[in-house]
Structure formats: C-alpha cells, structure tokens
Amino acid sequence: MALLAAHFDVSGVDFLFKRTKRNTEFFHFPYVYSKGIFSNQCSEKEFYTYLIEKLLLEREIKPSSCTIVTSGFFNPPDIDFKTKLSVEVSSLIENSNEFIPIFINNCAFVTKGVISSQERCQEEFTSLDQDFGRRDDDANIFCYPQVIPEDVSSQISIDSKIFDKIPNKLTFESGRKLVFTGGRFSHKIPYKELDYVLILEVLRGLGVFDVYLDSFNSFSLLKTVQIYDKSLVTDAYEYFEKLGSFIRTGGACECLFSTGLGDDQLIEIEENKIFVLPVVLESPARLSIKSRDLGTIDIRTTGGKIGLVFDTRSEKRSIYDDVKLLNECVKQFEVILKK
C-alpha cells in the first residue's frame, strides 16, 4: 500500500511519498492555507484535503488506498481523510535520540527541552523599532506566509528575529550531531549563505559540533513514518546534507589540520572571527584545536559541504549586530557555494 507523509509548516508543506517500501519521493508545496487567500473559498481542512487528493491523483493513487500520516507545527491540520498517525513536531523532537534536531521556522525555535515561539506570527509586526517599509513587509508575510523576501536585508531581518527567540541559557553539548530542520530551511530562499549564518548564531556552548542540514523537512517526515512503521526508514542521515564541523572556541585558537598526506596546515585564528576552511574528504583527517577556554581537543573529521567553520567569538554579541563580521561571514560562505 502506498504511503504519504505530510509535514505542515508555517510557510509551506512538505511531502514524502512511498509507492513501494524501497521507493521514496520528497516534494515541497511552497504555500500554506492563509485566511487572506482562501477564507472566502474554503476552510483549512477543505484546502488541505483537496491538496492531498490532487497530489495523490497526480500519482495515480486513490486517497482511500493510501496510508496517510501527518505532522505539523504546532499541530497538523485536520483533513477529511483518515490518517494513521498525526503528530506534533515537538513530540518528534523529544523522541529523537541519535541526534539533536533543531527545528526553526519564521514563528518558532524548537529543540530538545526548548519551545520558543510567539502565539501568532502576527505579533511580530508590532515591533516599533523598524522603519515603515520593513514593518509593512513583515505584515505582508503574515498575510502571505509563503512570500520569500526579495533582498538579503529583509531575510536578515527575519533571521535576526529568530535569533531573538533563542533562550540565552541554551547550550549544546560538544561532540553532538545537530540536524537543522524546519520551514526556515525547507523554504527555498535564494540566499543559502544566510542559512549558515543562522546556524552559527544558533550554536551555543563551546566545542565541536557535527552539523547537518535538512532542506526537505525530512526529519519530521521520516520520524513520523518511523513511528508508524519502523521498517520503512532505515537510515535518516542519507536525507540530510552534511555541512561539516562547526567549532566554537570562545577566543583565539590554533589548529593543526592533517590529512596524513604530508600537507599539514597550521591555522591561527584571532579572537572574534569567523573562519571557514572548505574541506570535503572521503577518509577522515585529524584536527587538533587549542584555545584558552576549550583546552586542547583532537578530533577526526571528513568536513562536509561547507567544511570546517571556526567561530572564535568571545562575546555573546550577535553576528547580525556586527555588519563587518556579517559581511565577512557571508562572503566566505558565498565563495564556498560558488565552487
């Protein structure tokens, strides 16, 4: 029997479709039900029922002959089809043990033990510290939640509000695998470099973190499917993109990077800098890091799409508040993305 998993976020809907046990298809619908678009035509329930029916019929599957499971932030919406499982994102996160999911969308920040969100996205556009145009843009995103900002500065404004939602006391344990997921990363914004800046802002605590990016909300989809039937998901990692190792030293540091091929590199990084070293390897290289706060750490890493990202900031100051650092950071990521 075919299976459809749907994840409903605040700016789009992601789907995982399995015609057979071995076959998996992900697809993204970049819109959501919004009263400002549909309230004179249909309810949220009617809209999503119609959407699921249409997507299944396009794949020549009758909804009645398909297993449907749903997840959502906070809750998945009601639909007219009988679902085998409906689950909240926060429960999926709490049930995750092999890695730490960090779920971010324009309304919320959720990770293990933390849910930071405003009741409604609308509350956002009452912030008075912005100019007229920016406040109107934010208000339009409330009416049309799917809208992707047309310039980098608008996206930075949205991201800095996400940053404000993160509790100050939050820290992540060094050495953990972190998966960044949620609507902020599945929504296809054209400025990918800002994804990595946001990740840097979210990381708290000193140490080395293996960072993965989930651009399809596959964490929520796979976890929901896994809860329904464990045998349908074997390896979730294959659907995540490995970005590399993010290293937070808390001050100036020295690193020795050794691939074992005689091309050892000694890297010295000043305090309050972000430095990106592009590294993608098949076999792990050795990295020794020495800093005042971190002490000496030896790790083995294969890098990833971005490679090794060193963050030597000692203050808790946001990158978004430091234009020079933000520009340097964005430029480094841009160079890597262009390769």
Add this chain to the structure above:
Amino acid sequence: MLVPVVRRITENKCFVERVFPVDGEWDVSVGDFVEPFDYLGKCRFSQNSMILPEKFKPINFASPRKFYYKDTLIGKAGKEKIYAPYDGNLVENRDKKYVFEEIERDYSLLSGVWGNVKSLFENRSALIETQSRDVLFSASTNVYVSGELVVFPNPSDILKKSYLENFIKDARKKIIYIGNNVSLDVVRRAYELGASAILSGSVHSEVFEFAQKYNFGLGVFSGFGDIRTPEEVYKFLSSVSYRYVFFEGEKNILRVPIRKEDLDKISARNNKKELNEKIDPKYVKNIEKNMNVQVLQKPYFGWIGIVDSISESSIFVKFGLNDKSVEIQSPNFLIVE
C-alpha cells in the same frame, strides 16, 4: 508548478444571524421572505451614553438617577459646565462615577439581506437563509459589524479626510471604502465619527495596529504598504454602494447580500448549475501561460499581470506597461480568477 488560486469575489449561499441588542419582539415568523430594509422586529434600549469625567460634580442630583431634558445643565467638571446631550438620566455608579444615559428608545432590527427566516431564537436572534457575494480581505481586524456601505471614488490623499467629514451626511454606523490607501489620521477620524468599519486597498502597518488596539473594523484588499485596490473589487463595491453589508473580520470577508435572481445570473454566467456545487473547486492549479497572477514581490507587490512564460522555479510576467516581462520567483505569486 502548483499554485493557489485566489478569487477576490465569490458567491455563496449562507446564513446571516441578526441579533437584538436586548430582548425584543418579532414582526416576522419562520419561513417569511424578507428584503434588506424590512424590519424583523423591535426592542427598546438606551442607545447612547456619555461617561462623565472623574472631577464631575452634579447639580440638583438625587441619587441614584435623575432625568434631565436635552441641553439642561447637569453639572460641572472643574469650571466647565456640562449640559445633557440628549433626553436622559444621570446615573451614579457604585464607584461614585457618573454616566449620562439616553432614555430608552425604540430600535428596529433590519433584515439587511434578501432571504427566508430560517429560525428565531427566543426574543434575541433570527437566522436568515440568504445569498451573498463575499469580497476577500488580505487582512482585517477581528471585528463583526454591519452597516450601510459608502464608497468613495478613490479620492486623492488630501481629499480623503474632507470626504469623510463633509461629503457623507453622517459617518456613524457606516462601512466606508476610502480608497487605494488610507492613512492613520483618516482612520482615527473615522473612528471618532463613529464609523463601523473602514475599507481600503492597503494601509501601513501602524494603521492596522491602531484599528486592532481600538477594536475598530478595518479591512484591506491588497496588503500592507501602498498598493492599489484590485479593479474588479473597486468596480463591484461601487456597484453596491449604499447597500447594507456585513464586515466579518474574523473570516477576512466583506459579505454583500444579493438577490437570488442576481445570484442565478452569476451562476449561469459561470456555467454552474447551482451554487456551492463543489465538484471541482480547484483551490490550486498548474500555472500556465496567459493566466492572470497577483505578484507578491517588490517592486510589483500586489500588482496583477499576465504570465508570459514559465521556467523551473520562476515565471515571467507582463504588466501591460510595455513589452518587457519581469521574472518573479516561486512562490511569490498567486493565480487570480
């Protein structure tokens, strides 16, 4: 590429509830056919009141209430003399504050719609089965009000306030379409004049925040910023000016009652056998060349254009200004029907 279809004006069969402010007496029975200016019934209650300032001291007052004719001196607030604004009673509350309440007057409840009385709930509300054209708001305050619709002819910014103050006899209880954009001072003035709701193509977010704060009806058709009202919406509103309409802010709609015959004509035009026939409502469609789209990307935010060509993750749209087409990224557009 699947894209939602936005329909600014839709036709619906619906129920409208008409409610007495206090218990009343019905002039209609279940099954009766009513028209917008038919009275459903009447009740009596004080329709105006004035809260007096804390320093108010009454003259010749006998607690807890005393009747005064209009323009009679009722007391002083400091050096300022205060006169009765209408025939009514001065009332002293438990907290020693004063309120002047107008005497009870008859209040007739209008039907407001063409339809059949479906049910009467005690002496309080009537449910009428009717039909309407619903105009979609991009954003609206969560207010439910009804009243006569007044449509301004999209005046320039300078004239909007003057239209509001001078060109309508009485703004009280009216639902007023102001223009493509409405400023804070105009909305504030409308609120002071006792209008029920204001409609416009767009507002700046501060105007919306003002309306939210004072629980005042405000509906915008296009969005925030300075965006024009869609032409079809403006034409339709102009055609139903002075009609009794329902501002349903929670549902983001302006409900405009219509005759059944008019609805049948529209249905025939749309080639539908009957309304609410949701065989294939098509809330989303694959985008195709020559479709009308509403663009949600600056500097064309809110503009409506025609799809010229389609690429994998964007479309090219012509706005009729010249032969050039503009690239709009997915999902920054909606199909308009």
